[in-house]
Amino acid sequence: MSLEMSNINGGNGTQSSHEKRELLCLLKLIKKYQLKSTEELLCQEANVSSAELSDISESDVQQVLGAALGVGDANRERKHVPSPAQGHKQSAVTEANAAEALAKFIGDDSFDAQHYEQAYKELRTFVEDSLDIYKHELSMVLYPILVQIYFKILASGLREKAKEFIEKYKCDLDGYYIEGLFSLLMLSKPEELLENDLVVAMEQDKFVIRMSRDSHSLFKRHIQDRRQEVVADIVSKYLHFDTYEGMARNKLQCVATAGSHIGEAKRQDNKMRVYYGLLKEVDFQTLTTPAPAPEEEDDDPDAPDRPKKKKPKKDPLLSKKSKSDPNAPSIDRIPLPELKDSDKLLKLKALREASKRLALNKDQLPSAVFYTVLNSHQGVTCAEISDDSTMLACGFGDSSVRIWSLTPAKLRALKDADALRELDKESADINVRMLDDRSGEVTRSFLGHTGPVYRCAFAPEMNLLLSCSEDGTIRLWSLLTWSCVVTYRGHVYPVWDVRFAPHGYYFVSCSYDKTARLWATDSNQALRVFVGHLSDVDCVQFHPNSNYVATGSSDRTVRLWDNMTGQSVRLMTGHKGSVSSLAFSACGRYLASGSVDHNIIIWDLSNGSLVTTLLRHTSTVSTITFSRDGTVLAAAGLDNNLTLWDFHKVTEDYISNHITVSHHQDENDEDVYLMRTFPSKNSPFITLHFTRRNLLMCVGLFKS
DSSP states (O other): OOOOOOOOOOOOHHHHHHHHHHHHHHHHHHHHTTOHHHHHHHHHHHTOOGGGGGGOOHHHHHHHHHHHHTOSOHHHHHHOOOOHHHHHHHHHHHHHHHHHHHHHHHOSSOOOHHHHHHHHHHHHHHHHHSOHHHHHHHGGGHHHHHHHHHHHHHHTTOHHHHHHHHHHHGGGSOGGGHHHHHHHHTOOSGGGGGGOHHHHHHHHSOEEEEEEHHHHHHHHHHHHHHTOHHHHHHHHHHEEEEEESSOOOOHHHHHHTOOBTTBSOOGGGGOSOOOOSOOOOOOHHHHHSOOOOOOOOTTOTTOTTOOOOOOOOOOTTTSOOOOOOTTSOOTTSSOOOOOOHHHHHHHHHHHHHHTTOOOOBTTBOOOEEEEEEOSOTTOEEEEEEOTTSOEEEEEETTSEEEEEESSSSOEEEEOOHHHHHTSOTTSTTHHHHTEEEEEEESEEEEEOOSSOEEEEEEOTTSSEEEEEETTSEEEEEETTTTEEEEEEEOOSSOEEEEEEOTTSSEEEEEETTSEEEEEETTOSSOSEEEEOOSSOEEEEEEOTTSSEEEEEETTSEEEEEETTTOOEEEEEEOOSSOEEEEEEOTTSSEEEEEETTSEEEEEETTTTEEEEEEEOOSSOEEEEEEOTTSSEEEEEETTSEEEEEEHHHHHHHHHHTOOOSSSOOOOOOHHHHEEEEEEOSSOOEEEEEEOTTOOEEEEEEOOO
């Protein structure tokens, strides 16, 4: 329970005594639950004392509580079951409250739907008659004003009139807004306005329109000259104009960043600095080189002929020192777990394998292997391949998780406790010795969720697995004991996605409850809750330096969050449908997002601007990934097609033709960056994964 308190200056004595009585009732309630520090603060700030509580009875406290919570007499409701007549009375009160809430849409009692329609008609004519150079920017005001007028007509109870209004003028709008209008046409009662995501979104945040100063001046002059108070009222309450100096944008540039439920991003949304560089890696030379022996004097008189000792040769692969990136965050910006020796050996192994990586380009495309899941009667909902490409995890609709080994090595479990005690803990191969060869299996299953599993994620060390489900929980599974270690609870609705941080320890989840949450494996409470999206958050991804998290939502926006502060540091608009997949480039500067609108958009995180849009898919882009060297972008979706894009050329063209945030570059011909398309026979793609040597691994579900 939370009570909102406000200090009101002025008024008569009766009002002040009533307020003091309420404060004393609140103080008595706090004293009852022995909240001593809160009691002291309240007495100090409200200028009341505990000695004044003698005149306050328990019934007074209950009466004030009931009024605060809006339930009337709390005791009466607790003691009596409402009769049919009382139930009808309560229903009438609920309808009255709904009507009061809807009154804000209508404005005053003299609401005239015809007057609003005439105002919109005049605005539409003004946009059509304006010069071509301004027309495209001015046309962007039509959608939010049309929707607000629809809300007002529907709130007044004229459902058929509201529907007729939308049907008459929806042809003025771009196609990507039609889907939202269809959901609005499904509203049958004024009360349903209060529960609709789109309505709530436009109430909470003003619809943002980026417009040149000249276009904005024309629009304001039209409203003032025609005395369109109706439009002016809507503009002041629900629209925000982000104006800029310079020429008005053309149709292509306007459409590029439009489409979200809240319009475009404001310039101040992308002003904060983002440290997109990569962290400095551990010095492997100190790990692999033994400590130098104490030097002996070369001119020892007792052994003049002793041969000089040769210094051990340095591995050229390990002696390369990583350059410090000026755009990288400090290593201690967020607490990261200290690397164990076993973790360093894993990184060393990965580095040696990466040295044999195939360089990819237009003339040397990656080889691809496709894993098809057959006879999956439970329905495959997700798939994930481990970083070392040795294991495949799949989640199913029957709430199970299944792991396969992709190599001849089998999935082994730990030895029993007695056998583990006999092992030499100091031996170099302790991690191998503690596994029981007799327990090896090709596949293993995890059971524990009570709903479909929507995502699996391997830890970087490959000893843990995360899974999230419709049941609202996230489970951490051990790949050594093959059992559930922790169940994380925090989301109150289905959890759509979960991802481990590249440096381990942290993980992030997103849910239907419109939030994303940052967790640590050793805490059952979320460390950060990222709030800002206006609809459910569908996908999430960690930045390569583990300092940031990207989220994609059904509100058609992509956001970048700072893990240290919990704030949104980038807001990117441009998708015309829900965002379904995300991937960071190897350098950390760029972010790729796929959507149900069939498009892939590349974003520059240094300033939040849109780099380019890649068009080729004919259905939802369900998975995106970058090659390990960052030169190729692979994308696949429900259209059974895998596309390979020349990302090196994309970044080259972008940097050489650098543009301002307000002006998006012209769309390039789709075939300029497309390297190759690979169709599958009849299997939609679930996930893509590049191995350390740049072999592309794909997982799909065969659909008969």
